[in-house]
Amino acid sequence: MHIIDWVIVVLYSLIAIAIGIYFTRRAGKGVESYFVGGRSLPWWVIGFSSVASYSSAGTASAITMLVFTGGLLGNWWWWLPWAIWMPLVAVLWSKFWRRLKIVSTAEFIEVRYGGRAASIFRSVAAVYFSFGWAVVLMAYITGWLTKSIGPILGWTNLHVILFAASLALLYTMLGGLLGAAYSEIFQFAVFLVANVIFVPVVIKSVGGLDHIYTTIGHTFGPTFLKATPPGGEFGILTIVALVLQGLFFAASPTAGEGFTAQKFMAAKNEFHAQVGQMFNTVFSLIIRVVPFIFLGLAGAVYYGRRGNGEMLWGDLVARFSFPGLTGLLVAAELAAYQGTVSTEMNWGASFLINDLYKRVLVKGRSETHYVLVSRLATFVLLALALLLAYFEVKGMMSWFLFINNVMIAFILPLAWLRFMWWRLNIWGEIAALAGGLPLGYFVWFTLDFAHRPFWEGFMLLFGAGWVVILLVTLLTPPEKTEVLAEFYRRCKPPGFWGPVIDALSPEERAEAHRETRLDAWNCLVGVIFCLSAIACTTNVYGRHTAGALINGGIALVAFYIFARSWSDRGIFRALRSGHD
Helix, strand or coil: CCHHHHHHHHHHHHHHHHHHHHCHHHHCCCHHHHHHCCCCECHHHHHHHHHHHHCCHHHHHHHHHHHHHHHHHCCHHHHHHHHHHHHHHHHHHHHHHHHHCCCCCCHHHHHHCCHHHHHHHHHHHHHHHHHHHHHHHHHHHHHHHHHHHHHHHCCCHHHHHHHHHHHHHHHHHHHHHHHHHHHHHHHHHHHHHHHHHHHHHHHHHCCCHHHHHHHHHHHCCHHHHCCCCCECCECHHHHHHHHHHHHHHCCCCCCCCCHHHHHHHCECCHHHHHHHHHHHHHHHHCHHHHHHHHHHHHHHHHHCCCCCHHHHHHHHHHHHCCCCHHHHHHHHHHHHHHHHHHHHHHHHHHHHHHHHHHHHHCCCCCHHHHHHHHHHHHHHHHHHHHHHHHHCCCCHHHHHHHHHHHCCCCCHHHHHHHHHECCCCHHHHHHHHHHHHHHHHHHHHHCCHHHCCHHHHHHHHHHHHHHHHHHHHHCCCCCCHHHHHHHHHHHCCCCECHHHHCCCCHHHHHHHHHHHHHHHHHHHHHHHHHHHHHHHHHHHHCCCHHHHHHHHHHHHHHHHHHHHHHHHCCCCHHHHCCCC
16 A cells, blocks of 8 residues: 555545534434434435445455356355345335334334234344344454455454444444435445446456456356356255245345335335335446456456455455555445445444333433434444454355345245234244344354255245244234234235225225235336346356347346336326425
8 A cells, every 4th residue: 555545545534424424413313313314315315325335345355256256157146136135125115114104123013013022022123133133244244344455455354344443433423324325325436436447457467358258268167157047056946045035035024134224214205215226226236246247257367266265356456456546446445344334333223222222221311312322322333243253254155145145044934924914923023033043143154054055054944934933923812903904004015914904995905906916016027127137247248149138138128117117106206205
């Protein structure tokens, strides 16, 4: 790192902090302002900030690693489920979360279920989601950060962790969700631009594109450039497991995968939430991935079979970058890391304050007091995540599959049951959430399913989740009809709501059925668009012209049908309306 590189890093840091400071006053108005931004986020902020949250410090390293180790098929580990759940969230769960008008996803428990058990478990879930899910996710992306910029800076893991986390902590504590969301727009731009600039530098350094493809063919064989499953590690059972994950992860109890649901709750209205999520879908699945596939292919040529996939991105920067660009790339990784960890800090703290501290432990204090404690909770959660990252997060491929595929397998049935089946009760919810994270960790790491075919561990946990949830639910009393009716009135979900639907007027039932039919059609077309767009992208990289043209054509037709349907439903017109 030269002086100019440090100047760029410092300049980036000052801008990020300035954005957090700008939103300090608005965030300090109260808990709702701090955690859901006064429900004022427009669709474009939701879209950009969400894709920034997904583009963590692990993105550059993980995507290049997956290409390096598995060729063009490597990224289908996450592409396949994401191409299913992301459009499902855009069509369904983004509007459900906005309609509920809650502050955190733990608050959902007391809206969906009734009685003392739900009230108590809401507090338990707040601790579970914050210290379990949020801390573990932050530790995971912190582990990736040490792999990406450690080789560039030549620092120890501890120094990297403390440097990056302190910046994110400062502006998130000051600006709350608004500070995090608007900072993420700037951070994503830095992240993408820096890596796009770096791509031609690396390609030229390793001999050009033609040399890359020729060398890959000689060294790894044609299977390295196979564009779509099945093939390699993607047998039929693995594909089935990933499809199941995609279908159910859309509404996982970590909430439309958690921190994104918080942004839906903060949207101006449900239509801003929907369009923001679809914008996020396109950027997350395609646009942000483009430079790293190039870098993975170039890294495979340069290092052959000798390289370390986990360190590949950082090694390429250390080897081929130059003064000025190096600083921009380090700033890009810091931006990626901080864009994710800031959201997850705020998300985790929202449980502790909204669902535990303000509601149970310390009632009746001023909003200024609760905002101050929110900032302290943000600090505590990040500190715990950094300790976990430093001592426990090793072997990034195992952790990649655990975080993205295994961690939620046991509780996935809740995703649809809690929204689409009236009979699910609080005891089924408790059984799933109490067992999900510890069982996932036990099966994957303690029983060492991480070194067995992926589908075995996933199917074991997924099947066990169904058995436990259904058995506990059916052996315990159903929720009261008035509780179910109030939840349905606020959310209007599809599915099996017999006792509630029967009480509706014929006109209300007809409207509910119409919305369900249109949503199902939009979900199907959205999934087809996402899968074909990804397949077009990988076929382009594999230089399979026919496959690229066919899948590109399918993607364009599907996107037109999807957009036309949303236009006819008035979703785009509704973006011009104000708050609900």
